[in-house]
Amino acid sequence: MCDPLEAATPSRQPEPAAADRPGMSRRRVLGTMGVASAGLFAFADLVGRPGLAQAAPQDTDTSGASVILLGTNGGPPPLAARYGISSALVVNGKVYVIDCGRGALSQFVQAGLALTSLAGIFLTHLHSDHTVDYFSFPLLSATTGAFTSTEVYGPGPAGEPSLVPSAPGPVPGIAGLTSLANQAFAASTTFFKAENVGKDPASLVNVHEILPPASAGAALATPAPVMTPFTVLENSDVKVTAICVPHGAVYPAYAYRFDTDHGSVVFSGDTSPTPNIITLAQGADLLVHEAVDLAVYAGLGLPPALLAHLQAVHTDVTQLGRIAAESRVRALVASHLGPGDPAILSNEGWRKALRDSAKQAHFGGPMLLGMDLMQIPLRRH
Ligand SMILES: [Zn+2]
Numbered sequence: 001m002c003d004p005l006e007a008a009t010p011s012r013q014p015e016p017a018a019a020d021r022p023g024m025s026r027r028r029v030l031g032t033m034g035v036a037s038a039g040l041f042a043f044a045d046l047v048g049r050p051g052l053a054q055a056a057p058q059d060t061d062t063s064g065a066s067v068i069l070l071g072t073n074g075g076p077p078p079l080a081a082r083y084g085i086s087s088a089l090v091v092n093g094k095v096y097v098i099d100c101g102r103g104a105l106s107q108f109v110q111a112g113l114a115l116t117s118l119a120g121i122f123l124t125h126l127h128s129d130h131t132v133d134y135f136s137f138p139l140l141s142a143t144t145g146a147f148t149s150t151e152v153y154g155p156g157p158a159g160e161p162s163l164v165p166s167a168p169g170p171v172p173g174i175a176g177l178t179s180l181a182n183q184a185f186a187a188s189t190t191f192f193k194a195e196n197v198g199k200d201p202a203s204l205v206n207v208h209e210i211l212p213p214a215s216a217g218a219a220l221a222t223p224a225p226v227m228t229p230f231t232v233l234e235n236s237d238v239k240v241t242a243i244c245v246p247h248g249a250v251y252p253a254y255a256y257r258f259d260t261d262h263g264s265v266v267f268s269g270d271t272s273p274t275p276n277i278i279t280l281a282q283g284a285d286l287l288v289h290e291a292v293d294l295a296v297y298a299g300l301g302l303p304p305a306l307l308a309h310l311q312a313v314h315t316d317v318t319q320l321g322r323i324a325a326e327s328r329v330r331a332l333v334a335s336h337l338g339p340g341d342p343a344i345l346s347n348e349g350w351r352k353a354l355r356d357s358a359k360q361a362h363f364g365g366p367m368l369l370g371m372d373l374m375q376i377p378l379r380r381h
């Protein structure tokens with residue numbers, strides 16, 4: 001079997017339009033994904049059902065589960081090479097989106113996912129690189145009936161005063177963000193409604209604010225104490241649990257674990273190394289973890305204070321092998337990459353850093369470099 005680190009190389013070439021492909025089902029959930037590749041099947045041999053990605057769409061068995069990386073860049077500045085951080089979990093034909101960075105909605109469509117299948121949106125924290133495209137989902141669906149409503153889960157208010165003079169008051173949580181975004185676009189909605197072609201975008205989302213259980217002892221001053229995961233959602237397809245993670249001044253910031261009948265996946269969100277990730281990810285089939293390469297940043301001549309900040313709020317790639325090994329996960333995928341610009345750190349440079357990290361920690365499972373539109377089928381141990 002070839003090395004999945006070398007071989008899992010998704011294509012960024014757009015697929016032909018559905019109408020151009022013979023036999024394309026109109027009721028598709030997973031299309032042909034814009035994902036190539038022999039490499040994916042090599043990885044599928046390890047953690048998934050071989051051939052899922054190459055099945056003809058009308059034959060695609062949507063009773064399974066797979067993760068699709070919609071965007072893999074870390075941080076707010078836009079890049080040509082990677083879209084902002086966002087991932088999708090497809091389970092039993094329903095789609096859950098985790099974080100909505102720049103281009104999340106466009107990539108959702110590019111991946112061949114159907115908005116009518118959108119069952120939930122989960123936001124790990126409220127930094128702009130994770131939220132900027134969130135309201136696009138209801139806003140740009142409000143004239144089409146693309147979905148009637150979806151569940152949204154995200155951090156509740158931090159209980160902290162705003163540091164933005166032009167936006168005073170307490171900083172909003174996900175419910176406030178939603179209502180304020182809806183208000184900001186009231187002109188558009190009003191004009192569409194006046195011609196009877198639109199709905200209220202806010203009516204398309206059912207927002208759930210998440211705050212850690214009081215017993216965890218999490219607070220602004222202690223944002224991520226050692227704690228046990230708590231349940232956010234449980235239905236016939238998924239059980240979603242969350243845990244607080246340390247991410248600088250951010251409170252609350254969550255990692256999410258999705259357990260399905262087909263396998264389990266954990267999304268770290270943005271975090272510095274923490275025992276809480278080890279707890280949440282214990283025994284999972286796949287861990288999608290953020291990564292920065294501090295040595296590369298140091299080589300760029302960044303000011304020491306900025307380097308110290310990056311070290312304090314993110315996870316260096318050298319730590320990922322240890323985290324994967326201690327979590328006893330089956331495979332790890334590095335996403336939310338910093339730097340995400342291949343002109344600064346090439347994909348091969350990232351893969352070497354991941355190999356070195358795995359080797360150092362004696363982690364024998366795959367450590368993949370996340371690529372936009374990469375699809376990873378899940379299969380239980
Ligand atoms: Zn981020």
Ligand SMILES: [Zn+2]
Nearest residue numbers: 125127247270
């Ligand atoms: Zn962040």
